[in-house]
Amino acid sequence: MDDGIGGTVREFSSPPLAAPATGGLADSVYETAERTPGLVQLSRRKPSSDRQSPPEWCDVTNIQFRQEILALAKGLLARGVRFGDRVALMSSTRYEWTLFDYALWSIGAIPVPVYPSSAAEQVRWILAETRAVACVVENEDHAMTIGAVCDALPDLTGIWQLDRGCVAELVEDGHDVPEGLVHRGRLGVTPDSVATVVYTSGTTGRPKGCLLTHGNLAAEADAALAGWHELFQDTGGLAPATLMFLPLAHIYGRMVQITAVRGGVRIGHHGSLSPDSLLPALTSFRPTYLHAVPYVFERIHQRARESAEQAGRGELFAQAAEVAVQWAAARERRAFGRGPGPSAALRLRHSAYDRLVYQRLRAVLGGRVRNVISGGSTLGRELGLFFAGAGLTVHEGYGLTETSAAITANPPHRAKAGTVGPPMPGASVAIADDGEVWVRGDTVFAGYLNHPRCTQQVLRNGWLATGDLGTLDEDGYLSITGRKKDLIVTSNGKNVAPATLEERVRSHPLVSHCLVVGDNRPYLTALITLDPPALAHWLTIHGREQLDIRDALTDQELHGEIQRVIATANTAVSRAESIRAFRLLPHQFTVEQGLLTPSLKLRRQAILQLHADDIDELYAP
Incomplete structure (x- = not known):
């Protein structure tokens, strides 16, 4: 077989299980509201819920959800958003994001997700390239980020802040807009229409905007609903439900939302991956499956x-x-x-x-x-x-x-x-x-x-x-x-894909991140960061006094533990592919430092540049 791949080793295909999608993503909301108006589609946090304690939830039925989307869509039209316009969304995962997604799709507009942790220059690039006409932000900090670059964004005409009640303001503005104008835009959407522009995480270089169509996203959701239907069905009297806590700025989190809405699954929103807040939210929401x-x-x-x-x-x-x-x-x-x-x-x-x-x-x-x-x-x-x-x-x-x-x-x-x-x-x-x-x-x-x-x-x-x-x-x-771009080529010509080795090292509780190094070097070494809570626990169960992270880096017992981790990982590879030396670093790799992508992948080049001196010392005679 040769389809432009240049010959292949092996190919596998799975037959489709769902019919091709028609129309746009918003159609499912209006159709299910007609079919099952009383079905609970979402549960949202009560306004009084303290975000640091287990949340209380209030149910939103299909018909309520549709009416909220329709009212917001009318408000967007009143503010000048038109078919094909792009509107940026910069927020953590929350109920209002889903509202804006479906309200924008209801008028044929295109939401552009932006990570809430994005720097001003990243935001400027995304909004300028997409020519966004408006931006929905979560809080004052995000509004200030947009404000710092808005002079370079001539197409931007509005900044709407969720924490200052922008949804209610837009709904009020759209009160007198005829519903028919919304439906005219919705019915003009086809599967080939662009649904969203999602920017890649960008482990190297400037991220690029991926044009994803309504047909792309519907095909993904419908394939999941058909192939994994057991997950999305009522079982033993338990209606299917899932808590969304992944970033909606990432395509994975977005598809959880779209699949649940198309499948009639009850969804809730939680804006943090921190175990301290996530676990209480899971206990109170009680999902039947999770992403x-x-x-x-x-x-x-x-x-x-x-x-x-x-x-x-x-x-x-x-x-x-x-x-x-x-x-x-x-x-x-x-x-x-x-x-x-x-x-x-x-x-x-x-x-x-x-x-x-x-x-x-x-x-x-x-x-x-x-x-x-x-x-x-x-x-x-x-x-x-x-x-x-x-x-x-x-x-x-x-x-x-x-x-x-x-x-x-x-x-x-x-x-x-x-x-x-x-x-x-x-x-x-x-x-x-x-x-x-x-x-x-x-x-x-x-x-x-x-x-x-x-x-x-x-x-x-x-x-x-x-x-x-x-x-x-x-x-x-x-x-x-x-x-492919992460392949390490040692000075003796050995090609090494570091991911598997890094993953084996990182599987140890003490290790937060591991970056294998070795391009144009005689052998492989590693930069390792420790997980502070795991380190504190390790010291406690070993009867040790707590150590500052910098003191811990020179602790012989800890070094011996990490050395055993490395030795175990090395058993899975040849000697030429094994880690010969490592260095413990005094800080974590973070998104804020630019060392991780928003989806928590290593930015290898940024780490290599920052720790060039540490790497040189690993190879010193």
Whole structure:
């Protein structure tokens, strides 16, 4: 086969399960309001809820949701927003974001998400390139960020602030606008119309705006609803519900919203990934399934382990974790016809630990969650098996902004931990000769805004060249092994994809981030940051006094622990690919420093530049 890939090692495709979409994304809101007006579509925080305590929720029915969207859409028309105009949204995840998305789609306008952590120059670039006519911001800080650059934005005519009641003001302005004007814009939207311009995280260089159509986003949502319908159905009297806490500025969070609205799933909003605020929100909302990133699963596991150790039950937790992994691995082998499943003895131990450990873990997520979808980056196989063994099946997936989120995902009853699954329904995945992952399907974007040359470089004869490296196994399940641009070439000519090694090191609770170094060097080294709460816990359980992070960096016992982590990670690779030396750093890699993308991926070049002296010392004679 040769479709512009230059020959492929292997290709897998999944047949479509849903009919092609018609119209625009807002249509589903109006249709479901007619069909099931009393169905609860959302639950929003009560205005009196303290955001630092478990929130209280009030329900919003389909008909109420439609009326709020219609009223806001009329207000947007009154303020001069027209079909095809672009309006920026700069906010954390909250109810009003969903309102604005669907109100803008109701008049054929195009929302442009902006990360609330974006710097003024990043905001200026996005608003200038998209020629946004207005910007919705969450608070005064965001308004000041826009204000600092608005002189360079001649198209910008309005800044509307959520925390100052802009929704009510817009609704009041649109009171006398005929509803027919809204519907005229909505009915003018086709599947080929651009629905949103989402900017890539940009691990290197300036981010580019991805043009995603109504058809792209509808195809993604409908494929998920058809292929994973068990997650979105009423089971045992429990109406499906999910709490959205991923950033709506990221395509992953946005697709959670669109899929839930199209599928009639009740959704709530929570604007933080911090366990201190997220866990109480989960307990009060009680979702039936969740979408998250590996960071969330890692922190939940770490919190559970630390709580057990502090209560003197560390050994019990360790044994329960081992049994969970063994039980889930045995069930996985049986699902693929490669084993009989858990033995009677293993089932007995698993049942005992379910009462002692696993139930408590599920209670942390509200007690009703049985399925979780992981994306954004790679989840370790052992962690995936642990959660599966604890009664939380992890459906890990893979995708890009350019693919409207997931293009592959682990299906129900055939999840394979450590992989990102086979192609989604209606999608194809192939591996090029150089190991690059190529994909195609109805979810692949229309191109980059104002960058036709970049579009031509990645879109070839219907295929999207992802820039990621991966392999396909005999069942058509994809494993991601790294990024092409992150390949390290040592001075002796060895090519090394660092992602797998970095992930193995980072799986240790003490390690916050790991960056493997070695371009044009004789061997590999690593820069490592420590997780401060995990360090404090480690010192406590080892009977040590607490140490300042800088003092901890020279502690011999701690260095020995990290050295053992490195040695364990090195067992998975050849000596030429192993880490020979490492340096502990006194600070975290953060988004604010420009060392992480908003989706928490490493900005490798920025880190290498900042720590050039540390790296030189690692290679000093």
